[in-house]
Amino acid sequence: MFSMIGIRRITRSFExxxxxxxxxxxxxxxxxxxxxxxxEVNGWAQTNHSPGAG
Incomplete structure (x- = not known):
């Protein structure tokens, strides 16, 4: 569910x-x-689950 950018942000924040x-x-x-x-959840929901997307 997490994008690679999100994972990099999380790891960087931990560093x-x-x-x-x-x-x-x-x-x-x-x-x-x-x-x-x-x-991340909001972006994922908007790109994948918003009605009429695309």
């Missing part, structure tokens, strides 16, 4: 988080993963 102090990385990680998950 960035690993350099930060843990409280910041935890809060940022939750926010980033939520945002990425919602954007």
């Amino acid at each position: 960035l988080m690993s350099r930060l102090p843990s409280p910041y990385s935890a809060a940022l990680g939750v926010g980033l993963l939520r945002g990425l998950l919602f954007s």
